[in-house]
Amino acid sequence: MKKILIADDEKSFLLSLRDGMSTHSDKFQILTAENGREAVAVLRSQPIDLLVTDLKMPEMNGFELLAWTSRHQPQLAVIVMSAFGTPEIETRLAKMDTLQFLEKPLDIQMLEEAIFNGLNAGGKSFIRGITLATFLQLMKVEKKNCTLKTSKSERTAYLYVRRGELIDAQLGDQAGLEAALEVVGWDDAEIEMDGICRRQEDAIQLPMEHLLIEAFKRKDEAAELEKSGFVDVDERVSGFLDGLSKEETPVEIPESVAHKQLEAVLARLVPVQEYAIFDEKGAPVSKNPGKCSLDGIDPAVFDYLLASLAVDLNFGVYSFVTFNSASRNRYLLFQNQQYCVLAKLKPGTQSQLVMKEVERQSQC
Secondary structure, eight states, X not given: OEEEEEEOSOHHHHXXXXXXXXXXXXXXXXXXXXXXXXXXXXXXXXXXXXXXXXXXXXXXXXXXXXXXXXXXXXXXXXXXXXXXXXXXXXXXXXXXXXOEEEESSOOHHXXXXXXXXXXXXXXXXXXXXXXXXXXXXXXXXXTOXXXXXXXXXXXXXXXXXXXXXXXXXXXXXXXXXXXXXXXXXXSSOEEEEESSOOOOSOSSOOOHHHHXXXXXXXXXXXXXXHHTTOOOHXXXXXXXXXXXXXXXXXXXXXXXXXXXXXXXXXXXXXXXXXXXXXXXXSOEEEEOSSOOSSTXXXXXXXXXXXXXXXXXXXXXXXSEEEEEOXXXXXXXXXXXXTEEEEEEEOTTOOHHHHHHHHHHHHTO
């Protein structure tokens, strides 16, 4: 017989559920817990087929319980109940296809339908367990503060959530938005939860909804690239970016008035760490003050590579291209009038925003 565990701190609610579900006693058995700690004790003591949990509970809340099941019983089917959900949140979670979300107050018929969906889930309508992205959505619903430690394939990341928004992330040497975009799309990640947000500064400055959309957009693009059989651009470009620089060879840069405006624009952009400007023949005409690792690179190499990509993938003429090197640096290549520009960007920088600012300031 199937076993269902319902965790909720309202005793009267648990009793009414037990009574209401008694008509299905020949199909499944109802077990109850008044907080997450009791629920964990039940889950450790016997096999459970479906977990139904509230989010707000004493001693160990629903988020901590979900984090525990993510680590120890990731295949457990889950139904989440909350009195603070909205139709928008419910719709969004439903589209994510990772768990069932029920808004309180709920009636017996609604719960019955959710339970049978969960127990009979074997196909596309219901995925067992809870993903990191869904967990973050629930944090948004409840406006939680926490630090999440998440692990996948021997990689460990930390996500810092304040009032339901992801404000910072750390993945090895990566931090901020770039780390967050990679981590939140992880599948089958283990989640540990600390009830305190251990970062104060908002290094991401992006609403949770937009962050998740961008993360899954990148994930879908990577999947399409892999499906096409084309090798990641990074593998074909890294050698150029990290190996072609001639740092020990001084480069003569001719003076010219024509490129001064573009140089001034690039120098003002905070996200641009380094830049080099080349003329039509590929000769460097300007670079950032101080050390520059870009001025010894021949932009013609990129023209050849991009021409090959245009044939392989049926691309048109490019306006700008972003490369992520093997050392996780991000580079932006674009044309501006008769010049070619190669810029090294700060981690997490969105190339589109840099290009818009270059175009705007160049017209001033």
